[in-house]
Amino acid sequence: MEALKERILKDAVVKSGGVLKVDNFLNHKIDVELTEQIAGEFYNRFADKKVTKVLTIETSGIAVAYPVARAFGVPLVYAKKNESVNMDGELYVAEIPMDGRKPGKVIISKKFLQPEDHILIIDDLMANGYSLQGLISLVELAEATVEGLGVAIEKGFQEGGHRIRNLGYELESLVIIDALDDKTGEIIFRSPEE
């Protein structure tokens, strides 16, 4: 997606440890116009799917997933990372690895995932893909169907892409980054034909 690539080149900041900061257009501060274009692109890529809900995970996935849900005319559900006081009722919980820390959780109220649901999973960024794997686990626990997964930016030099595609799911990444150089600030994109 050219517009997203251009914006990354213009405004993203490369930090040490393979971190790419996109907080001035994709999270923390959201460029709504760009986000609408991202949502439109996701809609085009999954338009032939039967989608009953869009699923994401708090916090930064919400602003990207909301206009996708609007495009499909379906509800948005976001999984949580912590059980809040307001989460009573039965929950699906999936543990996810966290780099160098104790495992994290993704949590959803059972009532929001039904076996007849066809779920499109959307997130802003994918690195190791643990969050997406957790979301897939929630959908599987509910015996619902994953129609596909979409991420705005895939870090192609981390394992998430392989992991999710090896599970047999359709994963659409609008931009794939193959390398980040925190010395020079250079960002290398994967060519579309690869």
Add this chain to the structure above:
Amino acid sequence: MEALKERILKDAVVKSGGVLKVDNFLNHKIDVELTEQIAGEFYNRFADKKVTKVLTIETSGIAVAYPVARAFGVPLVYAKKNESVNMDGELYVAEIPMDGRKPGKVIISKKFLQPEDHILIIDDLMANGYSLQGLISLVELAEATVEGLGVAIEKGFQEGGHRIRNLGYELESLVIIDALDDKTGEIIFRSPEE
């Protein structure tokens, strides 16, 4: 706002301690069609204001604030409750009271609030108004201008409404609830003329 009242009567759940659960249409699971109507109503109420950014706080404010930002054609910025690893650079931090717990924080990168900004603050629910007060503090720290505040649901039996209006700000609540009865499940709305 009639559509929101009707939805509250149909789907909200009254819990003990003055808690109103709206997790099946306003947070956790988001009814996008209703949220679009809510955003349209906010736009109508603040259409005469000069707004350069919409500000909310993670997590549940994001889905309501996003379409408001879209309506105004301005960026959305959301304040955070915790300093994340990706928040480097200078921050504005405001402490907010938390009922029965140690004070919480609302945090924003300084670069996202400029003195020339005119800010519309949007959130889904207001009870004691501490989060909104924290957001106001961030705007004041940046020497920017608060153009107004909008919340979808105000709990009129808690202090937030008085607190914010007494500070001199224009606060628009689409629905005000004057009482919740957790024995009967009854929800009493404030009449528009009061």
